[in-house]
Amino acid sequence: MDGEDDAPKSLMEEMYANGIEGVDDAPSSSTSTTILKNRPIISGEQLDIEAYAALYSGRTKIVRLIFLADHCDNSGMQLEALRMAYDELKKGENTQLFREVVQKIDGRLGPNYSMDATWCAMVDRKADQRKDKLESELNAYRTNLIKESIRMGYNDFGDFYYAHGALGDAFKSYVRTRDYCTTSKHIIQMCLSAILVSIEMGQFAHVTSYVSKAEQTPEALDPPTIAKLRCAAGLAHLEAKKYKLAARKFLEVGPELGNSYSEVIAPQDVATYGGLCALASFDRTELKNKVIDNINFRNFLELVPEVRELINDFYSSHYASCLEYLGNLKSNLMLDIHIHDHVETLYDQIRSKALIQYTHPFVSVDMRMMADAFKTSVAGLEKELESLITDNQIQARIDSHNKILYARHADQRNATFQRVLQTGNEFDWDVRAMLLRANLLKHEYNLRASRKI
Amino acid sequence: MNSVEGLLTQIRGLSSTASDVLSLQNVLKQADESLHAESTRLLPFLDQLDPSKHSLGYLYFLEACTAGPVTTESASSFVLIIARFISSCVAEQIRLAPDKFISVCKRFKDQVLLLEEPLRGVAPMLTAVRKLQSSTEHLTTLHPEFLLLCLLAKCYKTGLSILEEDIFEVDQPRDLYLYCYYGGMICIGQKCFRKALELLHNVVTAPMSTINAIAVEAYKKYILVSLIHHGQLSTSLPKYASGVAQRNLKSLCLSYMELANSYNNGKIADLETYVQANMEKFGSDNNLGLVKQVVSSIYKRNIQRLTQTYLTLSLQDIANTVQLNSPKEAEMHVLQMIQDGEIYATINQKDGMVRFVEDPELYKTCEMIEHIDLSIQRLMTLSNKLTVMDELISCDPLYLGKAGRERQRFDFDDFDSVPQRFNI
Numbered sequence: 001m002d003g004e005d006d007a008p009k010s011l012m013e014e015m016y017a018n019g020i021e022g023v024d025d026a027p028s029s030s031t032s033t034t035i036l037k038n039r040p041i042i043s044g045e046q047l048d049i050e051a052y053a054a055l056y057s058g059r060t061k062i063v064r065l066i067f068l069a070d071h072c073d074n075s076g077m078q079l080e081a082l083r084m085a086y087d088e089l090k091k092g093e094n095t096q097l098f099r100e101v102v103q104k105i106d107g108r109l110g111p112n113y114s115m116d117a118t119w120c121a122m123v124d125r126k127a128d129q130r131k132d133k134l135e136s137e138l139n140a141y142r143t144n145l146i147k148e149s150i151r152m153g154y155n156d157f158g159d160f161y162y163a164h165g166a167l168g169d170a171f172k173s174y175v176r177t178r179d180y181c182t183t184s185k186h187i188i189q190m191c192l193s194a195i196l197v198s199i200e201m202g203q204f205a206h207v208t209s210y211v212s213k214a215e216q217t218p219e220a221l222d223p224p225t226i227a228k229l230r231c232a233a234g235l236a237h238l239e240a241k242k243y244k245l246a247a248r249k250f251l252e253v254g255p256e257l258g259n260s261y262s263e264v265i266a267p268q269d270v271a272t273y274g275g276l277c278a279l280a281s282f283d284r285t286e287l288k289n290k291v292i293d294n295i296n297f298r299n300f301l302e303l304v305p306e307v308r309e310l311i312n313d314f315y316s317s318h319y320a321s322c323l324e325y326l327g328n329l330k331s332n333l334m335l336d337i338h339i340h341d342h343v344e345t346l347y348d349q350i351r352s353k354a355l356i357q358y359t360h361p362f363v364s365v366d367m368r369m370m371a372d373a374f375k376t377s378v379a380g381l382e383k384e385l386e387s388l389i390t391d392n393q394i395q396a397r398i399d400s401h402n403k404i405l406y407a408r409h410a411d412q413r414n415a416t417f418q419r420v421l422q423t424g425n426e427f428d429w430d431v432r433a434m435l436l437r438a439n440l441l442k443h444e445y446n447l448r449a450s451r452k453i
Numbered sequence: 454m455n456s457v458e459g460l461l462t463q464i465r466g467l468s469s470t471a472s473d474v475l476s477l478q479n480v481l482k483q484a485d486e487s488l489h490a491e492s493t494r495l496l497p498f499l500d501q502l503d504p505s506k507h508s509l510g511y512l513y514f515l516e517a518c519t520a521g522p523v524t525t526e527s528a529s530s531f532v533l534i535i536a537r538f539i540s541s542c543v544a545e546q547i548r549l550a551p552d553k554f555i556s557v558c559k560r561f562k563d564q565v566l567l568l569e570e571p572l573r574g575v576a577p578m579l580t581a582v583r584k585l586q587s588s589t590e591h592l593t594t595l596h597p598e599f600l601l602l603c604l605l606a607k608c609y610k611t612g613l614s615i616l617e618e619d620i621f622e623v624d625q626p627r628d629l630y631l632y633c634y635y636g637g638m639i640c641i642g643q644k645c646f647r648k649a650l651e652l653l654h655n656v657v658t659a660p661m662s663t664i665n666a667i668a669v670e671a672y673k674k675y676i677l678v679s680l681i682h683h684g685q686l687s688t689s690l691p692k693y694a695s696g697v698a699q700r701n702l703k704s705l706c707l708s709y710m711e712l713a714n715s716y717n718n719g720k721i722a723d724l725e726t727y728v729q730a731n732m733e734k735f736g737s738d739n740n741l742g743l744v745k746q747v748v749s750s751i752y753k754r755n756i757q758r759l760t761q762t763y764l765t766l767s768l769q770d771i772a773n774t775v776q777l778n779s780p781k782e783a784e785m786h787v788l789q790m791i792q793d794g795e796i797y798a799t800i801n802q803k804d805g806m807v808r809f810v811e812d813p814e815l816y817k818t819c820e821m822i823e824h825i826d827l828s829i830q831r832l833m834t835l836s837n838k839l840t841v842m843d844e845l846i847s848c849d850p851l852y853l854g855k856a857g858r859e860r861q862r863f864d865f866d867d868f869d870s871v872p873q874r875f876n877i
Contacts, residue, residue, distance in 0.1 A: 389762045397764040401806050406764055417816040424828045431835050433655055435621050435842060436629075437693065440660050442846070443623060 047072075047332050049080050053088075055259075055266035059162070059200055062088050062097060067337045069104060079109055086113050093127060094165040095120045127164055134160060151180035158193060171197045171206075184219040192225070195232045199264055204236040211236070227257035231265050235338060238273060243346065244281040250274030251290050255299045271300035273339060275307040279314060280349035284357070287315060319354045320375050326350065355384060356393055359405060367403040378403055457491060460484050461501055464510030471545075474509060478549050481513045488517040504538045508546035511538060516553045519560040528564040535561045536577040544584040554585060555594050562598050571606035578602055579611065590621040597631035604635055604642075612639040616648065621838075630656050630667040637674060641743065646682040653678060657702065658694040664701045670738070672702045676709045677743040684754040686713040708734055712747070721751055721776045752777065752786055753795060760796050760809045768805045780805060 049068065053061055065085040069078045082105050089098045102115045138153035154177040161170035174193045181187045191214035198206040211233045214221075221229075234249035251274050257267060278291050291297060291311060301308040306325050313322035326347060334340045358373065359365055371381045385405060388394045396407045460480070467477035488495065495518050504511045515538060519531060535557060547554045558581050565574035578599040585593045596615065603612035616636045623629045633656040640649035656671040679686045690699050703710055708731050715723050728735070728744055735744045755775040759766060768780035768787075777783050787807055790796045798809045814821075846852050 386762050390758070397809075398762060398766075399764040400767060400770060401765040401804065411811075414812070414814070414816060417821075421825070421828070424832055427832060428828075428835065429651060431839055432619055432621075433651075433658070434693075435839065436623070436655060437658070437660060438842060438846070439621055439623055440626055440629065444626070444660065444662075 046074075047077070047335060049077060049084065053081075053084055055268065056262050058263040059094070059165075060263055062092075062094075062101075063200070064337055066097075066101065066104070068335050071335055071340070079105075083109055083113060090116075090119070093123050093163045095123050096165045127160075130160060147180045147182060151177045151182075151186060154180070155189075155193070158197075162197060167197055167201045171201065184217040187217055188214050188221065188225060192228065195229075196263060199232065199235060202239075204239040207232055207236040223254055223256040224258070224260045227253045228261045228264075231257065231261055231270060234270075234273065235265065238277065238338060238342065241342070241345070243277040243342075243349075247274055247277035247281055248290070251278065251294060251297050253300070254296055267300055268303045269336070269338070271297070271304045272307055272333070272336075275301065275304070275311055276339070276346050276350070279311055280346045280353065284315075287311075314350070314354065314357075317357070319358060319373055322354065323351065323375065351384075352388060352393065355388060359385075359394055359396060359407070362405075363407050365405040367398075367405055370405070456484065456487055457495070457498060460488075460510075461498060464502060464507050468507045468510065468546075474546060474549065477509060481510065481550075485513065485517075488513060489520055492517045492520050499534065505541040505543065508542040509549060511542070512547055512550055512553050512557065516557050519557060523560065523563050523567055525567060528567050532561065532564050532568065532573065535564075536573075539577045539581045539584070542584065547584060548587070551585060551593075554581070558595055559598060562602060565602070566605070571602045572608065574602045575599075575606050575608055575611055579615070582615065588622075589618045592620045592623045592628055592632060594625060594628050597628055597635055600632060600635035600639060604638060607642075609639050609642045612636070613643060613645070616640065616652070626659065626661070627667075629659060630665065630671070633659075634667050634671045634674075637671065637678075641674070641678060646678055649678050650675070650682055657698060658691060661695050661697055664697050664705070668698060669702065669705050673706050673709050673738060673740060674743065676706065676713055677740060677747055680713060680716050680747045681743070681750045684750070684757075685717065712744070716747065716751060719751070719755070721748075721755075724748060724751060753790060756786060756790060757796060760798070763809060765806050765808045768800075768807060771807065 047068075049065075052068075053065060056064060062085050065081045065088070069081040069085070072078060072081075082101060085101045086098075086105065086109075089101060098120065099115075102113075105113050107114055134153065134157055138150070138157065141149040141153050154173050158170045158173035158177070161167070161173060171194060174190055174197060177186070177190050181190060191210045194210045195207050195214075198204065198210065211229050214225075214229055230249050230253045234246045234253070237243075237246035237249060250270050253270050253274075257270065259267070274297065275291065278287060282290065292315060301311075306329060310322045310325035310329075313319070313325070330343060330347070333343050339346075355374070358370060367378055367381055367385075371378045374381065376384075382398060382400070382403075385394065385396075385398060389396060389398070395409065396405050398405055463480055464477065467473040467480070495514055499511070499514055499518070502511045502514065515535065519535075539558070539561075558578065562574060562578070565571055578595065582593060582595045582599050585595055599615065600612050603609060612635075616639065620629075620632075633652040637649045637653040637656070640646070640652065653671050653675040656668055657675055659668075661668065676686055690702070712724075712727060712731075715727050725748060728748060732741070735741050752775055756771065759771065759774060768783045771787065772778070772780050772783040775783065775786075777786065784800060784802075787796070787798060787800060791798055791800075796809065797812055798807050800807050
C-alpha cells in the first residue's frame with residue numbers, strides 16, 4: 001500500500017482510471033509495456049518449445065518434453081519436442097527413457113533419430129562397471145566406518161541411480177545418508193536430493209515431510225535454499241489441491257531463486273502457479289496485500305505479463321478481459337506437467353469468484369448487462385447463478401421474468417423467531433423422548449434387579 | 454355350587470368400604486381357582502351381581518367366564534355384557550386387579566374382531582383405558598389394543614385424542630413399542646407426519662436388548678415418513694439408540710435404504726423405476742400407499758428448492774426443472790402446495806409466471822406472543838420434571854449401588870457424590 005516507487009504507481013493510476021470507465025472496457029488500455037527481462041514463455045501464443053525447454057535442466061527437462069509431445073495436437077510441435085528430448089537424452093545415461101522416446105519418434109525424424117543400440121549397450125555396460133565400482137568402494141568405507149565417506153558413497157549411489165532413471169533406488173540411497181549426516185549442510189543436501197527425487201516420482205507426501213525436516217535444522221539457511229524449499233512445498237500443496245496454501249508458499253518465494261532450481265521449476269512457473277492459485281482462493285484483501293502489493297512477487301510476475309494483467313483485471317473488475325486472458329492461457333497451461341489437471345478446477349473457482357464479486361456491491365443487477373460483461377448468454381448465466389445461489393455463495397434471488405438479480409438480505413428478526421420456536425420444539429421432543437427412555441431403562445433395570453434378588 | 458353361592462354373598466357384603474374391598478380381594482384370590490374350574494356354569498350368576506357396586510367380584514367372575522376359547526355364539530352375548538361392565542364399573546376397585554381387567558378386555562377385543570365389528574369395541578375400550586390408567590402419563594397394556602381397534606375400525610380421530618397425551622410411565626416395553634407403532638400408523642392416516650415421526654422414532658430408539666419385529670416394521674415406516682416430511686433421512690441412528698438397533702436395523706430394511714438413497718439423488722425417473730421394480734416387496738409390507746406419497750413428495754421438495762433461488766419463474770421453467778410433463782401440471786402442483794401452506798406464492802396466469810414471496814408471518818401478533826409464552830411455560834414444566842427425575846434416580850439405592858460398584862472404572866471426581874458405604 002505504501003510502495004512509492006514508479007512501477008506500482010503507474011499500475012495504481014491505471015486501476016483508478018479503469019474504475020471510472022464502463023464495466024466491459026477493452027483490455028488495450030491496461031497492457032502497459034513494461035520492460036521485460038525475459039521473453040514471455042507462458043503466454044497466449046503458441047508455446048516456443050526451445051525457449052520453454054531452456055528454462056529447465058536435468059531430468060525434468062526430458063519429462064516435460066515427453067509430456068508436451070504426448071499432449072499437444074500439433075504434430076510439428078510434437079516432433080520438435082521429441083527431437084529435443086532425444087538430443088538431451090543422448091547427453092545423459094538414461095537408456096530407459098531413451099528407448100521410450102525412440103518408440104514415440106517412430107522413425108518420423110529420419111535416420112539420425114532412430115534407435116541407437118550401440119550407444120545403449122555402451123551406456124549400460126558403463127553403468128554396470130560404475131555400479132560395481134561404487135559398491136566395492138562403499139563396502140570398503142563401511143568396513144572402515146568413516147562416516148563422511150559412507151555418506152558420500154551413498155550419495156554417489158543416489159546420483160547414479162537418478163541418472164539412470166531408477167528413481168526408487170535413488171530415493172532409498174539418499175535416505176540412507178541420513179544416518180551418516182554430521183552437519184546441517186549434509187542434512188539439507190540430503191533433503192534437497194530426496195525432494196528432487198520425490199517430485200520426479202510424484203510422491204508429494206515425501207516432499208512435504210522432507211521440506212519440514214530441512215526447515216527444522218538449527219542453522220540458518222541461505223536464501224536460495226529457502227526459496228527452493230518454499231517452491232517444493234508449494235508444489236506439494238498444489239498436487240494436494242490445497243490451493244490457498246500453495247499460493248501462500250509460492251508468494252513467499254524470494255527473488256533469490258533465480259534459475260538455481262531449474263531441475264524442478266522455473267521462475268515463470270512460480271509466477272503462474274502462485275498467481276492462479278491466489279486468484280482462485282484468496283479473498284480481496286489478501287489478494288491485494290499478498291499479490292498486488294508484493295514487491296518480491298512482482299519480479300516474478302514480470303516474467304509472465306499475461307498473468308499479471310489478468311490479476312489486475314480481476315482486482316479492478318474487468319472480468320471480460322480477465323476471462324479472455326485465462327482462455328488464452330489455457331492451452332499452454334494444459335501442457336505443463338504440474339498444473340494441467342488443476343486447470344479446470346482453478347478456472348471454475350476463478351469464474352465463480354468473479355461472478356460473486358460482480359454481484360456483491362449491488363442491490364439489483366440486470367442480468368443482460370452481466371451476461372455481456374462475462375461474455376456469455378443470459379440463459380447460461382442464469383444457470384451459473386442458480387448453482388451459486390443454491391451453494392449459498394451469493395445471497396440473492398433471480399427474477400426470471402424480468403431477468404434481474406435481487407440481493408436478498410436475511411431478515412434477522414424473523415429468522416431469530418423461527419429459530420427460537422424450532423429450538424423449543426426440538427427441546428420438547430428430545431426431553432420427552434429422554435424421559436420415556438429413562439423410564440424404560442429404569443423398568444428394565446428394576447426387573448433385572450428384582451430377578452436377581 | 455355352594456362355594457359359588459357363598460362367594461356371591463361375600464361379594465355383596467364386602468363391597469362397600471375400601472378396607473372391606475381389600476379383604477374381599479384376598480378371599481377372591483383364594484377362590485380364583487375354583488371359579489376357573491366352574492367357568493362354564495358361572496354365566497347365570499353374573500346377573501346377581503351389580504357391576505357398578507360389586508366391580509371387583511364381577512370382574513373375577515367375568516374373567517373366569519371368559520377364560521375359555523372364544524366362539525361366535527358366545528361372542529355376541531359376551532360383548533354386550535363386557536361393554537356394559539366396562540362402562541359401569543368402579544375404577545378404584547378394578548385397579549386392585551389390573552391383570553384380570555386386562556385379560557377381560559383382551560377377550561373383549563378378540564370377540565369384537567371375531568364378529569368383524571371393530572367399531573363396537575372402540576368406545577368401550579376407550580373407557581376401559583381411562584379407567585385403568587393411574588394418570589394420563591401412564592401407558593397401560595390396553596392402549597395398544599385400543600389403537601388397534603381404532604385402526605381396524607378406521608376411526609382415526611378417536612385414536613388421535615389418546616395420542617395427544619404425553620406418556621412417561623410404561624408398564625411393559627412391548628406395550629410401548631406396539632403403542633408407538635399403531636400410533637404412528639394412525640398419525641400417518643391423519644397426515645400428521647410430524648407426530649408420526651416422533652412416535653416411530655421412539656420405537657426405533659427405545660432401549661432393547663434384542664431386535665424385534667415391531668422395531669423393524671417401525672423403522673421401515675420411519676424411513677418413508679422421514680422422506681415425506683423432511684425430504685431427507687439421517688443415515689445413522691442417534692447415539693442413544695440401542696446397540697442392537699444400530700447394528701441390525703439397516704441390514705433388515707435394505708430396500709427402503711435404497712429408496713432413500715435414490716430419493717436423495719433427486720432424479721425422479723430413477724426413483725420411479727426403483728419403486729416399480731420393488732412393488733411387491735413394498736406391497737407385502739403394506740407400505741405401498743406411503744411409497745406413492747414419497748414419490749409425489751419429491752416434486753414438492755424440488756419446487757421448494759426453487760423458492761430459495763428464484764423470485765419469479767415461468768411455469769414452463771418449473772415444469773422443466775422439476776421434470777413434470779407440462780406447465781399445466783406444474784401449475785396444479787404449485788396450486789396444491791400454496792393451498793397446503795407449504796410455499797408462499799402467487800400465480801399469474803396471463804404471463805404464465807409464478808411469483809414467490811417470503812413467509813408473511815411477522816411475529817408481531819398477539820396470537821404469536823401467546824403461542825411463544827405457552828411454549829415457554831410448557832418447556833419450563835418439562836425441565837422441572839427432568840430435574841425431579843434426575844434427583845429421584847440419584848437417590849435410588851439400586852442406582853447408587855451400581856455406581857458405587859463401577860467406581861474403580863471411572864474418575865474419582867465423577868462419583869465423588871456417591872457416599873462411601875456404596876463402594877461395594
